[in-house]
Amino acid sequence: MGNYREFIKDKKRIVIKIGSSSLMHEQTGRLDLLKIEKLVRILIDIKNDQWELIKTPEKLDYIFDQKHNVKQMLEDYTSNRIIPSQRDSFRKFADINTLMTRLEQSRYLEYTVENINSRWYMIAIVPQSYDKNGHIAAILMLFRDITEEKLRELKYQHQLKAAAQQAEKANVAKTDFLRRMSHDIRTPMNAIVGFSQLMLRHYKNPDKVRNYAEKIVVSSQNLLSLINDVLDMSKIESGKTTLNLCDVNLADIINETDNIIRPQAKKKNQTFVVKSDGVEYCCINADKLRLSQILINILSNAVKYTEEGGNITFEIKEIKVTNPQIVKYKFIISDNGIGMSEEYLKDIFKPFTREETSLTDAVQGTGLGM
Numbered sequence: 001m002g003n004y005r006e007f008i009k010d011k012k013r014i015v016i017k018i019g020s021s022s023l024m025h026e027q028t029g030r031l032d033l034l035k036i037e038k039l040v041r042i043l044i045d046i047k048n049d050q051w052e053l054i055k056t057p058e059k060l061d062y063i064f065d066q067k068h069n070v071k072q073m074l075e076d077y078t079s080n081r082i083i084p085s086q087r088d089s090f091r092k093f094a095d096i097n098t099l100m101t102r103l104e105q106s107r108y109l110e111y112t113v114e115n116i117n118s119r120w121y122m123i124a125i126v127p128q129s130y131d132k133n134g135h136i137a138a139i140l141m142l143f144r145d146i147t148e149e150k151l152r153e154l155k156y157q158h159q160l161k162a163a164a165q166q167a168e169k170a171n172v173a174k175t176d177f178l179r180r181m182s183h184d185i186r187t188p189m190n191a192i193v194g195f196s197q198l199m200l201r202h203y204k205n206p207d208k209v210r211n212y213a214e215k216i217v218v219s220s221q222n223l224l225s226l227i228n229d230v231l232d233m234s235k236i237e238s239g240k241t242t243l244n245l246c247d248v249n250l251a252d253i254i255n256e257t258d259n260i261i262r263p264q265a266k267k268k269n270q271t272f273v274v275k276s277d278g279v280e281y282c283c284i285n286a287d288k289l290r291l292s293q294i295l296i297n298i299l300s301n302a303v304k305y306t307e308e309g310g311n312i313t314f315e316i317k318e319i320k321v322t323n324p325q326i327v328k329y330k331f332i333i334s335d336n337g338i339g340m341s342e343e344y345l346k347d348i349f350k351p352f353t354r355e356e357t358s359l360t361d362a363v364q365g366t367g368l369g370m
Contacts, residue, residue: 002305014306034331039143040053041141042140042143043141044070049070050070051069067337077132080116083113083114083116086113086114092110099139107127108125110122119147121149122140123144124144125137125139178339188219189223191216193217197212199216244287245285247283247284247289248285249284252280253284253292254276256292257295257296257314260296261314263298265312266302268303268306268310269305269308269309270312271310271312272312272313273313274313274314275315276316277316278317279317281318293331298333299314302333302334302335306336311335313333313334315331315332316331317329318330
């Protein structure tokens with residue numbers, strides 16, 4: 001083939017220099033595509049509507065029909081090789097008149113397409129010669145397989161999109177959380193302020209003062225629980241949560257949990273039953289605070305989402321194991337409340353989320369308990 005290629009038409013000769021690294025470098029400052037071995041190169045004579053395959057891997061020879069003129073060749077490639085969704089846009093790009101107009105302004109054009117075999121190609125077009133009036137007489141069309149690069153790019157874009165969607169979802173959830181949190185914090189705060197004013201007003205009535213003080217304690221505990229939830233979530237997200245293991249008595253944890261949950265259940269006329277039959281070992285090594293939080297959070301939800309007069313059962317079972325140094329416990333909490341849908345189970349442990357239904361809208365909650 002040599003370093004030059006010729007078109008001869010009606011005794012006119014157009015000499016095209018190929019294989020020159022200086023040409024594309026001078027024209028575009030881009031990578032010298034001509035040095036790439038596995039590159040399909042088509043030389044197009046604009047004036048004479050002629051084209052020729054300069055170099056192509058043998059397995060790709062069948063793609064281009066040498067009997068067609070330039071327009072037919074491009075249409076044949078578009079219709080038979082490019083995926084349907086990209087055909088119209090490529091036709092607009094590869095229109096010869098459009099290409100000539102654009103090449104007058106830019107001396108390098110490129111386009112990326114996917115073919116029917118799921119391979120991606122970067123198609124580059126550069127002017128190769130000009131007539132005596134300075135108009136483009138011939139162009140070189142280069143096809144380079146960029147499938148591996150494109151797949152990496154698409155994977156990266158997918159990851160970015162997924163991350164952006166996750167961040168947006170988290171922002172929406174946190175915004176909704178702050179809305180609910182502001183309401184949930186305001187409720188006990190208003191109670192504390194209100195009952196404090198009533199205590200000052202009826203300070204000579206011990207019974208009323210005691211009643212108001214008890215309600216202030218309950219509201220303070222609710223407020224402290226909300227604040228602890230937020231602080232705990234902050235620690236979890238920053239990876240600073242630690243377990244403080246120590247020797248504790250399981251019976252003490254159960255009794256303390258009962259003391260907190262039973263008054264809540266009593267206010268709603270609910271039946272709260274604790275079963276611990278069959279528990280032999282009570283002295284364990286555990287993080288008492290975390291274990292208590294888990295049990296109280298779940299039981300509080302049971303009370304919260306069970307209607308007046310409902311039933312809640314808290315059962316502790318000891319599971320026998322062969323190792324005498326290890327003991328396993330199963331905590332079973334059941335109720336006849338509103339429950340949750342099967343679809344929501346996959347989101348149950350996500351922060352700032354809770355299932356929103358007509359039944360849960362009236363119940364205060366931040367979505368941090370679980």
